[in-house]
Amino acid sequence: MSEDFQSDQDFALGPDDFPSPEEYQLHCLRHSTSHIMAAAVQQIFPDARFGIGPPIKNGFYYDMQLPRPLTPEDLTEIELRMREIVKEGREFQQQTWNKDKALEFFGSHSQNFKLELINGIPGETVSTYSIGDFTDLCAGPHVRRTSQCKHFKLTSIAGAYWRGSERNPMLQRIYGTVWPTKDELEEHLHNLEEARKRDHRRVGRELELFMTHEWSPGAPFWLPKGTTLYHTLQEKLRRLLSRNGYLEVKAPLLGSHNLFRTSGHWDHYKENMFIVEDEDGADFGLKPMNCPMHMLIFGSKRRSYRELPLRLAEQSPLHRNERAGALAGLTRVRQFQQDDAHIFITEDQIGEEVTRLVGLLKRIYTAFGMPYRYVLSTRNEEKFMGDIPLWERAERLLAEGLEANGLEYTIAKGDAAFYGPKIDQMVQDSLKREHQLGTIQLDFQLPRQFNLSYVNAENSESIPVVIHRALYGSFERFIGILIEHYAGAFPLWLAPVQAKVLSISEKTVDYAREVYDRLIEADLRVELDARDDKIGAKIRDSQLEKVPYMLIVGAKEAEARAVAVRSREKGDEGASPLDDVIARIRQEADFNY
């Protein structure tokens, strides 16, 4: 360990708490830069009251209460002063104070948030760090001196509630990023710019996949090309599911309050539901989830253990009244469709069903070239229903289901919902960002609330276990992630337009039209560009539209009944007979999970 890092003291966090020395050093660097920022802010606003300023992924933030809202110009000013502090090379000096001294010190500086923190810290003493005249309550660790924090940039200003609670005052938060070297900082800023360029909202508009309108906030309008994408994902999934024992259903969108009272949504989820009244004033709700409806389907007749596992899949629209400030693009919407399913099983079938599910996830996500990992969420000691032995058995079965497939996973202790443990699938996209997509949730409660049972082999009644599961998550969010993963350049089987026929001149339009018709007959998604324009311009437009294949036809091709193929990735591939090209594209487009 380098002596640039304060690993030699008795800190709350030491090098051993991190997976690697690099991460430990980054932690120190980011935490330290956060202090430098606070010191700079204090120079400008002597009355600033500080909250917390932790290191985070890629950087740091600091929450503070200031006499006025910050502007972007303030960030520039703060950065300037930070650079001075960095240049001065002030030393990070640690001191251990007893609490009385700390309370007196921070009290005399009106740092009431710090007082609250001190009172929440166990033990008799607290740790502080000073750089020059700026002293902060902090467990550390830090770098040795401020001169080590050269390569930073302040990135944004945001509002944040003190301790994340809406009942607390709103503080101002400044986010920043910092790296050990200039190159790494520049690379990070470059990555941010790249991410901005492939933002699904931007690409979705440019490629005419979807639109939004202020008269339907939180509900995307799927344009023709986006609808093709949506349907393709639905159909590929349907095929996979029907081959794996799923039965698709379509339950109503609207349900009586009686349904949602029974499911518990009326008591626990009503503020997120859209409620409508019929002419007599009876309350109905738009379903926020499919599960209550599927319970009714299961309960609609006497069920036998021979029917289990009963796998009911549904892709219907769901509505959730998300808070206005939480809406964003396709990732946080009010109307969406999950690739939902509820699997009714006996307790004995849990392990095998998990195996089947991770098998399905594997097929799907290898198709997209996205690596992933699993997280098992276990019982929360404070909020859970049902008996503990059943929970423990179920958690073990989930774990075994993963292990039996040679899958590594981490455990999120206490993160389960009250009704049962779950496995979440964390998927990495091409920009190495993680998204929670697939989920496998056990539920011991809902079948009981709906009084569900089946006749077991001993001819008595048993209560089924339910698995709620999604593979894509929601189509909306999944498409948003795919757009960014591929930057709009979808694989052939998924591309809204698979090929575009480009005519070189007016003289070859008839043949171009013929080529177009042949591709249509071959069930390919194809467009014809017969404008009176130069071939270069048509190629450029197709390339910007990210069409996988351009089929260029001029006099030579018409003569030979051929097309010149230009692929999105490889460029000009020369001419081939039309029949061969159709066969080739057809074969490549023929894809299933």
Add this chain to the structure above:
RNA sequence: GCCGGUGUAGCAUAGAGGUAAUGCGACUGACUUGUAAUCAGUAGACCGGGGGUUCGAUUCCCUCCACCGGCUCCA
């Protein structure tokens, strides 16, 4: 919901207390084109909605709406 920001033609941007400009796109015409932008012309904006200040507001103020960045990754 809360904090901050933004809202000008389909898109990207400019502008200023006296009703708006540029590029791309669209449309029309000419060119008939061989692998990432042919040329010329035309049309297109109640400057997000409502209210106020003012002789006059798109510009300043208030309010509503939408969008964007956030709202524990816990000293």
